[in-house]
Amino acid sequence: MLVGVGLRESKKAATRTALSWAAIQLTVERGLDNVKVEDIAAAAGVSPRTFNNYFGSKAEAIVSRQLDRLRHIADELRRRPPEEPLWTALTQATLTQYQPGPEVVANPIPDPVQWAAGLRVMLAEPALQAELLRTTVIAEEDLAAAVAARTGTSIENDFYPHLVAATVLTATRAATTHYLRTESGSEMEQLLPEALARIAAGLPEPH
Amino acid sequence: MLVGVGLRESKKAATRTALSWAAIQLTVERGLDNVKVEDIAAAAGVSPRTFNNYFGSKAEAIVSRQLDRLRHIADELRRRPPEEPLWTALTQATLTQYQPGPEVVANPIPDPVQWAAGLRVMLAEPALQAELLRTTVIAEEDLAAAVAARTGTSIENDFYPHLVAATVLTATRAATTHYLRTESGSEMEQLLPEALARIAAGLPEPH
DNA sequence: CGCAAAGATGCGGGGCACGCAATTTTCTCG
DNA sequence: CGAGAAAATTGCGTGCCCCGCATCTTTGCG
Numbered sequence: 001m002l003v004g005v006g007l008r009e010s011k012k013a014a015t016r017t018a019l020s021w022a023a024i025q026l027t028v029e030r031g032l033d034n035v036k037v038e039d040i041a042a043a044a045g046v047s048p049r050t051f052n053n054y055f056g057s058k059a060e061a062i063v064s065r066q067l068d069r070l071r072h073i074a075d076e077l078r079r080r081p082p083e084e085p086l087w088t089a090l091t092q093a094t095l096t097q098y099q100p101g102p103e104v105v106a107n108p109i110p111d112p113v114q115w116a117a118g119l120r121v122m123l124a125e126p127a128l129q130a131e132l133l134r135t136t137v138i139a140e141e142d143l144a145a146a147v148a149a150r151t152g153t154s155i156e157n158d159f160y161p162h163l164v165a166a167t168v169l170t171a172t173r174a175a176t177t178h179y180l181r182t183e184s185g186s187e188m189e190q191l192l193p194e195a196l197a198r199i200a201a202g203l204p205e206p207h
Numbered sequence: 208m209l210v211g212v213g214l215r216e217s218k219k220a221a222t223r224t225a226l227s228w229a230a231i232q233l234t235v236e237r238g239l240d241n242v243k244v245e246d247i248a249a250a251a252g253v254s255p256r257t258f259n260n261y262f263g264s265k266a267e268a269i270v271s272r273q274l275d276r277l278r279h280i281a282d283e284l285r286r287r288p289p290e291e292p293l294w295t296a297l298t299q300a301t302l303t304q305y306q307p308g309p310e311v312v313a314n315p316i317p318d319p320v321q322w323a324a325g326l327r328v329m330l331a332e333p334a335l336q337a338e339l340l341r342t343t344v345i346a347e348e349d350l351a352a353a354v355a356a357r358t359g360t361s362i363e364n365d366f367y368p369h370l371v372a373a374t375v376l377t378a379t380r381a382a383t384t385h386y387l388r389t390e391s392g393s394e395m396e397q398l399l400p401e402a403l404a405r406i407a408a409g410l411p412e413p414h
Numbered sequence: 415c416g417c418a419a420a421g422a423t424g425c426g427g428g429g430c431a432c433g434c435a436a437t438t439t440t441c442t443c444g
Numbered sequence: 445c446g447a448g449a450a451a452a453t454t455g456c457g458t459g460c461c462c463c464g465c466a467t468c469t470t471t472g473c474g
Contacts, residue, residue: 008440008451015452037430047454052431086412126341133340134333151412159385160413163378163402167410170377171370178366195370202409203374205293205358206367215420215471222422244461254423259462
């Protein structure tokens with residue numbers, strides 16, 4: 001049996017997604033400490049004990065979708081034509097992350113304004129911030145490997161690929177934060193290329 | 208009464224330091240989940256309940272010294288002469304972090320090799336990684352403010368100071384990781400300037 | 415010296431993470 | 445198809461953590 005196509009695999013994936021999605025939704029609605037693991041499990045139609053078979057903590061469940069998305073960046077980078085300049089490829093690869101996936105389209109948000117407000121509250125939770133940062137470090141490994149492959153550097157001995165990966169992911173985080181801080185004068189599709197362009201230019205002082 | 212010089216203040220600071228130090232030491236020795244809050248409190252000569260008056264979690268206690276050190280970077284940056292180029296000042300400011308403070312000199316490590324090994328195990332703990340990353344984000348605010356002051360940009364409206372602060376702190380983290388990953392061919396005093404120089408040059412591919 | 419403010423402590427509760435063993439579901443192969 | 449193997453789900457019990465509240469002790473100040 002090929003991996004990923006059996007009934008088992010698809011059910012597991014579905015449960016995992018349901019748990020993560022339920023965790024996010026409930027947290028955005030009520031706030032993190034008004035959501036018990038019991039609630040999340042119930043919303044996903046599964047026993048409380050099963051929740052911890054999939055995730056080690058509430059925070060991990062909430063953050064898992066973000067981790068999945070960050071992991072795609074490395075894949076996208078590998079997919080870019082090799083003759084493309086590195087920073088062009090990196091910019092394009094990171095931008096793919098902001099195209100809404102099918103699962104978001106399928107689940108339309110009832111009240112976008114209220115949702116955005118809840119999201120901010122959620123992201124202000126220290127425990128979630130910490131876990132969220134950890135996802136970028138995990139994805140960093142993948143991205144560093146892809147950068148190493150593209151630039152002919154070594155993932156084990158060279159500092160370069162790690163530094164580039166860390167910097168790129170930091171730039172996306174900084175762009176996101178800026179986007180949330182200011183009441184969005186500009187969109188991510190504009191902010192992120194700007195950030196990466198600045199970095200590729202060596203972050204010179206403005207004007 | 209001036210802040211910070213009363214008996215009360217100094218006792219509080221001492222207790223805080225003792226708790227954090229005990230938490231680190233015990234964790235390096237035995238591993239995170241073989242250390243109970245009770246143990247840390249006992250080692251610091253204080254009741255278990257008091258521990259949580261100072262820190263919200265074990266992780267926070269362990270990480271608090273690192274946070275203190277990162278906070279100094281912004282102060283150091285402000286102390287650099289204003290005519291100094293930005294990236295020179297940033298490099299110097301971050302380097303001060305690696306001069307061992309008086310409390311480390313006073314408490315000599317019995318077995319440096321074993322200590323280093325324990326440190327690695329400790330830093331591999333997911334919960335600690337997460338909390339450690341959070342400290343950099345907290346320090347990032349301070350640093351961004353200092354960068355804004357030096358470059359005449361706005362902490363509220365401009366993206367630039369945040370991007371610079373985030374990138375610099377990420378570089379120090381990447382350098383630390385590289386230092387721990389490779390069995391230290393080079394020291395931090397060499398690695399960190401290299402990282403910042405690469406960034407100031409726009410991270411070009413190494414020929 | 416005595417009162418007010420602030421910190422330390424003890425107690426108790428809610429909840430989370432996880433090990434273990436039993437049970438149900440899915441897969442594989444004769 | 446059907447039986448046994450493999451894997452996932454579940455229930456139960458445990459240890460610990462974090463925090464609120466009330467009380468007691470220490471420090472600060474006039």
